[in-house]
Amino acid sequence: MDDSKRLPELRRIDFPTDFLWGCSTSSFQIEGAADTDGRVPSIWDSFAATAGKIRDGSDARVACDHYYRWQEDLDIAQSLGLNAYRFSISWPRVISDINGTVNEVGLQFYSDLVDGMLARGLQPWATLYHWDLPQYLQDQGGWENRATVQAYLHFADVISRRLGDRIKHWITHNEPWCTAMHGNWDGMHAPGKRDFKAALQVCHHVLLSHGLTVPLLRRNVADAKVGIALSLHPLRPASDKPEDIAATRRHDGLRNRWFLDPLHGRGYPQDIWDLVGAAAPQMHDGDLQAIAVPLDFLGVNYYFPEVIQDAPHNPPLATSLTHDPTLERTAFGWEVAPHGLVTLLKRLKQDYPVPPMYVTENGASYEDRLEDDGSVVDTQRRDYFIRHLAALQEARQAGVDVRGYFAWSLIDNFEWAEGYLRRFGLVYIDFETQQRTLKISALWYRDFLQAPN
Template identity: 35%
Template structure:
């Protein structure tokens, strides 16, 4: 699809959302991957379904050096010139460290039932080890109390990428000692907050921060060594298992799951080689850490045997890794089309897009998985450059359901980046109709998965508020609520008001 066709399609989608059901039906017939208006009208969600939104500490909190907080790898990275678009940092971000009460009251206005947030490790342990910084513990205790006061289930992601810089200086995630340090940190959180938090996810998108940070250097700490990625991934698998046991030892109320980044993988052709490559993609990018937790082993992500020696694997590690999760959580944004690269002799990186590295078309992603993963543009693209493909969430939910015997599933993130802003002629409204269209179709496909037997119990929109989007800085907006970074004014977007009506009705035709 060329840019002219994309712009035309985006305008059609926006116009259809404004014009209502008949226009949506026409749009569905014309837009590849779109969902019919009938499917939207029929979509229903079970009583007690947990409608939520998500944020992450570094992306929203600011207060980067207040109340004893230590330096994180993202503090170091964003303070390095040239690393982030526009030269922005998370030093202030959305200032949620000071404005959390306002944001949680807004979440209540949107009828949210669950709030997925993360805790900053260097706020709790400034150097990643030792006694907790009680100012940090007390802050999160107040935040959790405010969630409960606003009718929100606190859903805690323990690690959302902001490793204490002092631990990176000790070798970072490739150093397997971090598994023990991390388990100590998780135990501290469960001890102090486990009386009120019952839902814990040890890591957010572990493939992304290990591969991006250590394999290709797109994220901090900026290393580009494939063996460092393999070692980091194995340390995280060990840490995941040890954290689960530490949390449950400290809190009898705790349930532990995940917040994995996943994309459904479709083979580029029906050839056996491409189908095998898509299976390797699924094993590496989607279920690598899930399989380690559930079964104490790594899935068949590599051509040939797993490179256990290069990963730093030791006898008995399978017992440490295995810690069956109480529920399975994952994100959905877009899909990937995968082809085989087994015959390619030269391998080299690719370009960063969305939540992962896209393969260079002339080569494969790496010499061990040997596939090319491309994001197609058959459907419309968001302003963040991701293809809108609602069917993907259905396919992914059903695949995980079948492979793991229909577990309880939490959709930990899903959303889209559009730069809609307050419009003076509409009294300051933010008419982000494309985001409404995205969620409407995404959720219709999720409802179809529920009707087909998937045990999905929650959906968390990314994000509650516009925020600091990592290496893209403030150049992307994913929030249900607009944030003016000049004065931190919050404005609920039209999508936020729509989402609130959906929650109240438990259906999409509102």
Template identity: 40%
Template sequence: MKRRDLLKSGLALGSGLAMAGHSGIVQAAVGTAPVTFPKGFLWGVATAAYQVEGGARDGGRGPSIWDTFSHTPGKTKNGDTGDVADDSFHRWREDIALMTQLGVDSYRFSIAWSRIQPTGRGPANVQGLDYYKRLVDGLLEAGIRPFPTLYHWDLPQALEDAGGWPNRDTADRMTDYALIMAEALADRVTAWSVLNEVKTFTQAGYWDGGMAPGRKEPLAFLKATHVANIANANAFHALKAVNSKVQVGSAYDCANCFPATDSEADKAAAVRWDKLINLWYLQATLTGTYPELLPADRQAELLGWRAGDEARLKVPLDFVGINYYSGWRVWDEPKGNGIPNLNTRAEWAWSPRSIGKSDFGWDIDPPGIHQILKRMQQLTGSIPIEITENGIADNTPPGPDGRIHDVRRIAYLRAHLKELRRAIDDGVPVRAYHLWSLLDNFEWAAGYSQRFGIVHVDFEHGQKRSPRDSAYWYANVIKQNAVA
């Protein structure tokens, strides 16, 4: 489909949404004046390596913790794996063509560590490097900013076998990996994100066990947070050492924390939870210190702190990536939860302002993106912010005409983008928005049951790509630099 046809379709969708007749999120998103974004604002889409690449055994790639986890019975819905996923390892040209049609400015993707270093250490796998060089060159030729994330949850299995993120050596291995990627691509990749959602891959991977590597060890989780924060700083320095002009940041999943009741105990619990999920990682990176949460006389022991770690942690990020989806409801939990002093119980994807739920069951709270950006600005100040993920699982099937009329996704995006613009008006220095996701993909433990893509992928028939109505709508947003 030609780009002008996409734009024409987007205009038609934009004018017709108000008549869609859906309640909740759709009604909340229509009937307001259009808003224009600042000149030079970057519009993008996002994916992650294990979720879209496939080619699990191609090109010298080694196994990651997600290969192991997804092949373990009972760990993912329907036993789904990322072995093939969207087959982007082979179909990357087609994906760039889709982005070109959309008119996006920036493509946030991740690099599979085990495709570069099959065991997480040693020399680079040339075939893996060549794949990412081709991808980056293709993006540049299309006029799209390549925006790679070095680590999006797929630790080489060999490093997990050696202790994983709780093992301090992993931070040193991250340094070597970052140097390899910088030497290969820092001459033409100007913006890098080091880690994606440290909170999630440490908490879900080592504390509650719901994601790879599936460990349920609260104290190992604490050490993992500290090692990952050190690894983030190490990679920052490695990238800058190769090219001091590149911009380096990381992506943090941030969420508003709401006390479950008006009790003072629940209010205090919400403050503690906010410290852990919103400040624990970014504050450590920007200041070299952690928020007051753990027992002061045990913090060094619990984290594996060493002399000089304050200086090791602290780096001046060039930008901060924010991923936003929903909020947390938090209760006080006197009996504890395995983390000293935390004493909370929390429910993810909940908001008292909810105007509906996604097909994943996540509460939809558009004003929440404004609220969390203002909250995080208290820490980040004038550092530029990029929205590195925001989107909704909407499993609307194709209609009788063969098109996928995902009006709820369009309404979700419209509402969040208008709240994002309100945050910019209120002084938050947001310079980019990356929609999650370009493609339907392997949604981690949920397998292929949830569809986040503005492009539908037919996993049963050769990964055929079909733009949804939301893709046409987003193309028009990009063209106009405005949301109607």
């Protein structure tokens, strides 16, 4: 290992005693039980049932069978020494139809799940929307239809009234970029559209639903802490040519500022608004004020930086990503760049009046395998976590107010359009037997968290 990859010394005692240590999961990726106890189809069920959409032709009808094995999974989380657990709530499991009918059995599942977290000393962090829109709403236009905002508010109201006595930390949306752009611009995710104008309208309605939900949660939940989790990327130009520098600014405008600016009261960035022209979203008076409601925290999902070059024949932004094959990468092809986390967090502190931040996702996919002796030797993932936590500590020492870290993910799962080809978990899942095996990375995380002071 060269000096740039030498593992830093890392101790839990160097972090604050009240620092949150967790893992993140999402409902569609782990629960399974697709037709069980009143759950109705989501857009991802429909997407996975469409030939050619999932790389390995799989679906999430069983996934990790978490709906039946949640106690075992929470036992694992407790055994690692976590003090927080981030999960998402399946809208199609809780609200049965376009009329907003509540499925009591589905709601009870999450009530039991939260009780299980609390019994194990895990602070519950609930994500209300992690991409699994009910198909009955997509049939009415999905997030392009402003009525979906009201449907989301009803969902949030039902959940928070039932669970708000036990859940104090709420994330309204996970990665609106993916909901809007991957779902409706490049078609990589459900519902699989390829319409830039639709994607921008979806983005606006998702952000609006966030803004309107924050005060609702605060009304329903005493001492609620409400935020949003954004997928953010530090960017660098492919060269020092003026056109690549300008392209990087444009890319930043849609990738990062299109979300950060309105959330912090600046409206959509004018340079990008002018660039997208007729594709700009339709808004009502008061929308931007609603979106800019103050946050209690900002969730930052960090995986990799992006390198940008000018691409005049690639509208609407006239940019493209470059790929340097000499850089260290995960099995997914993502650059491994721990210092990018420092760059990103410092930029957020410098450019925006950000509230306290939490790293709500950070992790890596590698080609894990179960060895004959029953072990899973994922030393690359272990080293990835060590290096990124050291970067997080560097950002904290530079004055960035980061108060917690959630590894992605607790267990291997259904990785969206990749199916089961990508493993991100600290825990290995044999998808045929559903056997759980702690990987080397999980054993390291456990030892790090439980090390004596």
